[in-house]
Amino acid sequence: WRPGDEDERLRRRMSGPVKVRVPAKVNLHLGVGPLRPDGYHELNTVYQAISIHDELTARRGDTLTLTMEGEGAGELALDESNLVIRAARALAAHAGVPAHARLHLRKQIPLAGGLAGGSADGAAALVACDALWGTDLSRDELAAIAAGLGSDVPFLVYGGTALGTGHGETISPILARPVTWHWVVAIAEGGLSTPAAYRELDRLRAEQAAPPPLRNADALLAALRGRDPARLGRALGNDLQAAALSLRPALAETLKAGEAAGALAGLVSGSGPTCVFLATDGGHAERVAAELTASGLCRTVRTAYGPVPGARVG
Ligand code: ATP
Structure with missing residues (x-):
């Protein structure tokens, strides 16, 4: 050697x-x-x-x-x-x-x-x-x-x-039967710190009598198996959303605008400030994206679909 x-x-x-x-x-x-x-x-x-x-x-x-x-x-x-x-x-x-x-x-x-x-x-x-x-x-x-x-x-x-x-x-x-879900992704100006969002959630929860128990994903998993976008829309949920809205109240306007534009449902993605909206198909996603863009509330609006593979060569 x-x-x-x-x-x-x-x-x-x-x-x-x-x-x-x-x-x-x-x-x-x-x-x-x-x-x-x-x-x-x-x-x-x-x-x-x-x-x-x-x-x-x-x-x-x-x-x-x-x-x-x-x-x-x-x-x-x-x-x-x-x-x-x-x-x-x-x-x-x-x-x-x-x-x-x-x-x-x-x-x-x-x-x-x-x-x-x-x-x-x-x-x-x-x-x-x-x-x-x-x-x-x-x-x-x-x-x-x-x-x-x-x-x-x-x-x-x-x-x-x-x-x-x-x-x-x-x-x-x-492992569900293959189905593609269509999303509109509303990207806000600037970022939100993930630790700050969790701290805000802890602060909001400290004001409540008893902290809520950990919510399981059963309804969401059943909706994914059902392959019906309207049902999936009703099952979407994010416990960090209240914290993101508290730190960035303007996001409530974005959520309202996406739903007014015809999205099935909208929610804050993770710790925010990106909001995502579920659409019935690719054409519907394009129409919702165009209306959201016209609202002027977001830095950029994109359409996307999922699921897609993780990190891959090529
Ligand atoms: P999450 O959804 O996982 O909470 P996020 O999308 O809110 O994350 P990221 O863009 O993943 O946020 O990054 C958060 C922080 O991580 C950044 O502000 C930056 O300080 C740090 N960071 C380290 N490496 C990277 C990278 N390659 N890209 C982006 N951020 C990075």
């Missing part, structure tokens, strides 16, 4: 740029339980991956570097705090390989939007570096590393529609 041998072996296995696409998520159901002693809230959530994607390209390099373009460029730190870098380092440490790569992120998922963009980028980095370095881990192994990076990261390794328990990191895929 000579210093450099290992690098040489890895270099031979690396086969040029690896491009990974990773979706955003929405929470169709987000039940938030009481604050646990470890500082997390117990969650019972149903995630769905939707067709708004970030793209991460990984190339050979002698160190670990990250560049980016798109949403949040110039704002988002590209240093050791970035989930892309943290994920690459976590994989390298797990696999015992040097964390050498040149990574470039093309971001479409808004920052701090409640769509888990940072978590998505972490999942993308795990999948991209695993391919670049030839470490060949299974999805389950990548998801186990992902759980150490953040609550939403394991889901974005898998994608699809899944139940999340624990603090969201324990994933059980929901």
